[in-house]
Amino acid sequence: MPRRPAEPLPLAPDEAPKRAHGAGATTQQIVDTITTAIVERRLMPGTKLAEQAVADLFGVSRTLVREALNRLSRDRLVTLEPARGAFVARPSVDEARQVFEARRLLETGMVRELCASARAEDLEALRAHLHAEADAVLRHDVAGRTRLLGHFHVLLAQRLDNAVLAELLADLLSRCSLIALMYQSADAAGHSQDEHVLIVDAIDRRDAEAASRLMAEHLGNVVGNLQRHPRVGDLADVLRPAA
Template identity: 70%
Template sequence: MPSTRRATHPPAAALADGGSAVGHSITDRIVESITTAIVERRLMPGTKLAEQQIADIFQVSRTLVRQALNQLSRDHLVTLEPARGAHVAQPSVEEAQQVFAVRSMLETSMVRQLCAVITDAQVADLREHLRNESAAVVRPDVTGRTRLLADFHVLLARMLGNEVLAQLLADLLSRSSLISLMYQSAHSAEHSQSEHVEIVDALERRDARAAVRLMEQHLGNVERNLRLNPRVPDLAGALLPAGAAPLSNANTAKRKKSA
């Protein structure tokens, strides 16, 4: 996943469209900015991404913006529809379940492997990350804590020296952020942070069985606290006050009484 640092607007001269290498770097910058805004929950699912407005923000041509939106579409963060344009994706319940199933498979295997190779220096790095998480959780810093809680999982992958796994996890975490926005996660940041501490404790003990179990529980808790199966009332239940009889029944009762 691109770095979650906030993108800054570069000088107009630096955003000239000439040269494929320059164009590619600008496209990456736009992709990074939109991805970061999604991960940090500043762009909501369904938000329209107007090409001209984005081009004006970054002072580039719409061609480069279109390239960035196409890439984000391939990453399943943006949907492109004829006549409607680009919008931040709105994951389905089925997709949400599949994302967490894949994360569970990857991340339980990851911590099992990491227990065998993790160094004391890496444990110290994880402890530092946990301190940063804890500080962000107690502050009214939703953006910071969201980024740090997601980065924890990518950091574990990087400690294995597997950049492909780290990138794959980062992409899945971006999609998880969208899912949380769509389904209004009630899972508290404090709870996630404490579960991270337990996972690092198991890693420090090199206890692979506990690390796998704790990671499974952590991801299961996050998924369970998403409203993936909301109650959908029938039309009568939605329109009539609680305990009220349908109007047809009420009319029948009136007719019987008058008879």
């Protein structure tokens, strides 16, 4: 299934500096580069994104930086604080638990519905997605695996042909995306991918009880893997172009 247009597409680590630096970056390139740094855990919660510092690093005006920060704020990746400036968002673990509980209520019912209605083409799409996930985990592609592991849940809703459910779930995912992007270790990502395989296997067997139980356990495991005390990195070291 095609990726939702609203989802950010992070740049590869070696591509971001080439596009975002040099003759001056566009607003979208600044957004992409900062998003990539967050995805790859090089920009951590609480890091200050001073407008002038970012403008100097990208060779652009503060106006373009302000536009980029506003976009990132709408995606809940950046927090804008009056008189203090912009910071990489620092969502609380309690907020994450509430969001995951809402997802549990939605997604356990969603997989039950899929057990009753999934067609051959639905299962084929899910298997193809699982293959892409496994490949990203194996290659230690942090940005790719994070995007794919999150999109798996939206894909389930899309295979139900329920656009409203898919949109609602995508919004819930965005609320916990920063936590998943920044706190998920390689081991946790591998476990998540294994759990996705088990969920699809249960859907394939039309085993609604197992699919619902596995989804609840999966979301519970993701919450259990959250780290409480991430580090804060240096902005210039993260965003300056490679030598």
